[in-house]
Amino acid sequence: MSSASESISQAPSKPLPSENPSLTTEQRRYLESALRVNQAGELAAVLIYGAQTPPIVRAHPHLRPLMKHMYDQEAGHFTKFNELISKHRIRPTAMYPVWTAAATVLGWGTAIMGREAAMACTEAVETEIGTHYNDQVRTLLDWQENLKQNGQSLGPELEELLTDIRRIRDEELEHLDHAVEHDAKEAQPYEVLTNVIRGGCRAAIWVSERV
Template identity: 75%
Template sequence: MSLALLPSKAIRRSPRPQYLPVLDFLAPSWPSWQPIARKACMATSAPNAPPSSPPPPSANPPSKPLTKEQKDFLDSALRVNQAGELAAVLIYTAQTPPLTRAHPHLRPLMAHMYEQEAGHFAVFNALLAKHRIRPTAMYPVWSVAATALGWGTALMGREAAMACTEAVETEIGGHYNEQVRVLLEWADERRREGAGLGAELEELLGTLRRIRDEELEHLDIAVENDAKEARPYELLTDVIKGGCRAAIWVTERV
């Protein structure tokens, strides 16, 4: 069933907190992050044809191969991202029926957040497929846990459901921000060596920034919709944040 997006003017955004300014599953492996060197082809020309002009210098500095540590970081990061976005989709799927029955005005808001999470999930599905990254073996466990968390917080009420979103997006936003920071460090290091980050990593950096900002928009929405009025707020959000951190740690390794 297609869910319509909420018009942008209908979403009130509160001032964002000041974050660091660093601000499906099989085909080519991580070496495809590196631009493939193309051999120049010798074209046969007519005897009297003028020599061809040399190609213009490239505007982008050459890239360099990823180290094993960098490949391992990207594999782990994208596996976690894909699992996290699956969990987000399942949380919103479970929360929406009870929430919208009790509060019909939340229907477009829930649709908006669901559609963005579904888009994020599709992005990371494609990246795992392209780079032959194994999804986490914890898929069944996280699926059940996310569904239970969504239903449970929705049944506790609107404030608890929004507190769940606030807690999850706080952890996920910070996780994406850390990945952005690492890629920017790689770019700075390569720049000092006269090399570039490479087209695919530049694209990934932009994708991570966009998704991070959309996750933080969900955090803003949750706070605007009385997340902090949930009872017991501190206990609920601390437990959810702790669960998110534990899930990230396990997914990075399993």
């Protein structure tokens, strides 16, 4: 079974040697909060599409494949960030139950308001989330640039993260295009709806970065 150490005076084990430059505390903090927000965002996305699908598909059966396609992609992103959060031992956001409730209500509420409102919701959310991922890509590219000048690299883990975030960003922006194609701009009242949702997203990102 287990063997507790006999000797009480034992120095802590040394970390594995690594050729990669070590991350600074700020960089670790940044990655921690970025990944926490990403996980929370994808949780919300999965719940929003999940809650929108039944009312939308009932009213507009031809949207079934589109809704399923977007839902499946979001579910894939959510799994990806869950893996990363657990691998890097990052604390998930403490607002988890709150975001769960809020996202479900948002998805269901906009779907009840109709197809255009649901698409406007998608447009608003994906605009914020796309910007957010873009900021992360830019930060990682900055790090890469700085390291390159010293003849170093990000290391395989962060390079993979960069590729993943880029891919996920592109898929989110693709959802944005779908939403606009499906008359998001026709929603009534468009300005109020999208501004409220975008404000809500920014507030949620701000909170999830911290707790």
